[in-house]
Amino acid sequence: MGSxxxxxxxxxxDAFSALKMAKSPKKLYFLMGSDHYLxxxxxDKIYDKVSIENSVQKVFLMPDDISGKxxxxxxxxxxLFNSMNLFILRNPNGLRGKVRDELVDYCQNxxxxxxxxxxxxxYGAKNKMIKNLVNxxxxxxxxxxxxxxMEKWANKFFSENGFNDIPxxxxxxxxxxxxxxxxxxxxxxxxxxxxxxxxxDLNIQQVSQFSSWKKKLNEYEFFNLLGSxxxxxxxxxGRILVSHETTLMNLLYPMTEFFxxxxxxxxxxxxxxxxxxxxxxxxxxxxxxxxxxxxYSSKEIISALVRxxxxxxxxxxxxxNDESAITEFxxxxxxxx
Numbered sequence: 001m002g003s004x005x006x007x008x009x010x011x012x013x014d015a016f017s018a019l020k021m022a023k024s025p026k027k028l029y030f031l032m033g034s035d036h037y038l039x040x041x042x043x044d045k046i047y048d049k050v051s052i053e054n055s056v057q058k059v060f061l062m063p064d065d066i067s068g069k070x071x072x073x074x075x076x077x078x079x080l081f082n083s084m085n086l087f088i089l090r091n092p093n094g095l096r097g098k099v100r101d102e103l104v105d106y107c108q109n110x111x112x113x114x115x116x117x118x119x120x121x122x123y124g125a126k127n128k129m130i131k132n133l134v135n136x137x138x139x140x141x142x143x144x145x146x147x148x149x150m151e152k153w154a155n156k157f158f159s160e161n162g163f164n165d166i167p168x169x170x171x172x173x174x175x176x177x178x179x180x181x182x183x184x185x186x187x188x189x190x191x192x193x194x195x196x197x198x199x200x201d202l203n204i205q206q207v208s209q210f211s212s213w214k215k216k217l218n219e220y221e222f223f224n225l226l227g228s229x230x231x232x233x234x235x236x237x238g239r240i241l242v243s244h245e246t247t248l249m250n251l252l253y254p255m256t257e258f259f260x261x262x263x264x265x266x267x268x269x270x271x272x273x274x275x276x277x278x279x280x281x282x283x284x285x286x287x288x289x290x291x292x293x294x295x296y297s298s299k300e301i302i303s304a305l306v307r308x309x310x311x312x313x314x315x316x317x318x319x320x321n322d323e324s325a326i327t328e329f330x331x332x333x334x335x336x337x
Contacts, residue, residue, distance in 0.1 A: 007123075007134065009141035012038055013149075016045070025049055027110045030133060033143030034121040036249070036316065037182035042142065043117055047086055050115065054084045060317045061089040064309070068099030075106050075116065085114045090316065092118050093130060100129040107136050144182060150175045157186050161193035166202065173207055184250050219251075223258055223285045227292025231334045238326045248322035249315050256308050257281055263301045265293035304333045 009032055019025060025046045031039055050056050061071045075087060095103060110116060118133065123143060145153065154171045158164070178188035192207055222241060225234040242248045258281060296304075307329050314320050 007139070009033075009139045012042070012141055012145070015140040016042065019045060019049070025115055027112065027114070028107055028116050028118075028137045030118045030120070030137040030139040031142045032120050032139040033123055033141050035142050035144040035182055037186060038142040038144075039119055042140070043086075043088060043119075046115065046117065050084060050086065056084045056086055058086045058088065061087055062313055062317070063089075063091055063094030063096075064313065068095045068097065068102075071095070072099055072102045072106065075103075075114075076111065078111065079113065087114060087116045088119060089116060090119045090313075091121065092133065093120060093122060093127070095129070104129060104132045104136070107133060144180070147175060147179065150179045150182075150185060153182055154185055154189060157189035158193065161190060163193060163196065163202070170202055170204070170207060173204055177207075181250070181253075183247070187247055187250065219254065220285060223254075223281070224288070226255075226258065226330075226334065227262075227285075227288060227295060229295050229334050231330070234334050235327060235330050238330050239323050242322040242326050248311070248320075248325055251326070252308060252312055252315070254281060256305065258285070259301050259304045259308070261286070261289045262293045262296055263298065263305070265290055266298045266301065300333070304329075307332060 019042075029042075029046070031042060033039075047056060047058060059074065061074065063071065071089065074085075079085065089103075092103060107116070118137070119142075120130070120139075144150075151168075151171050154174045155166060158166045158171075174185065174189060174192075178185045192202075196202055219241065222234065222237040225237055238251075241251055261281065293301075311320075311325055311329060314325070
């Protein structure tokens, strides 16, 4: 545990400023933290910088999708056509065996023509490989910013939509209702901005009309139906959520928490059901978790978590249709037949 506490990361703002000022990006970066907007933002900025004067290919490497040997082979193979590869290795902690040592060796002497970005959602140095990587590459924090910095991002998102000098109370309200992640904050800001004719129309009532309060209400109903295994209505609510009020990415994490809580009940067999566990699920949903857990077998819950992990990987590496994806997930998970 001591190594986790001693881990020091570079603040995102400092790393981004250094990237902007640098003539060219470094050959290695290590992003640590689970805010996927910040991950993508930083990766895209590196790509933009190197693609000005180079032919660049963005290559995603996923330990769950390809073998560790194939990952190392891709990293160490020199392109005969002299094009640059921007490798994004997600979850390096998912590598196993000697491949871990080979990744560390590569990071000690990376191929000059390419760039490797390591992306680890889980925060902290918890094993030998991660510790070795941290010693070689100072990790950059891509955790969701604290409240005061979220206000800056809210202003940025409004500015991108053509609205500047937003009243502070509106910015604070936006962070309050959607500040759990930058993706959520951006989606809410974009949604509200598309319904504005001018900044003068922006007020608390206007924000409330298009804000996530309605989403939170429908999320509560959605999880009630999901826990009760009401396929028809769960499909109806799920499709409404991802098509009108949020995105599948934003719904993915509460769904994962939901099934993790169900699995916890199964594993603990109710012995620790009253213990306080950190979760962003609403209290009303948490209160009914033991009842919902009785509607699913452990095997079904684990299968649901595997499907959610597959959706997560697809979202990060390709474009998917939110409605189709949630329909397939819910039918496979909730259908009793």
